[in-house]
Amino acid sequence: MDFREETPEEKRERLRQEELKGNPMGTFSDGINRAQFGSFADLVGGLGWKGTGILIILLVIGYVIYKLVF
Structure with missing residues (x-):
């Protein structure tokens, strides 16, 4: 056994x-929304802190460039 x-x-x-097992229909709409729009929490969880x-840095740089151009 792994400790x-x-x-x-x-x-x-x-x-x-565990949440899916306990309440499958309650999380059904959450799953649909995440599939359609994506979830920032899932994105961050997959990327890690780096x-x-x-x-975030790329988004800020993109926003600054956008503001300078327009």
């Missing part, structure tokens, strides 16, 4: 799975 501490990503996924920082 290591679970990572935050593993904990989030475990909690999500990827999230780079994404």
Whole structure:
């Protein structure tokens, strides 16, 4: 048996799975909305803190360029 501490990503996924098992129809609309519009939490969870920082920096740079041009 593995006694290591679970990572935050593993904990989030475990909690999500437990929620789906306990209330499948309550999370149905959430799933549809995430599939249609995406979810920032899922994006950040997949990128990690370095990827999230780079994404934020790129968005800020893009916004500044947009404001300068228009």
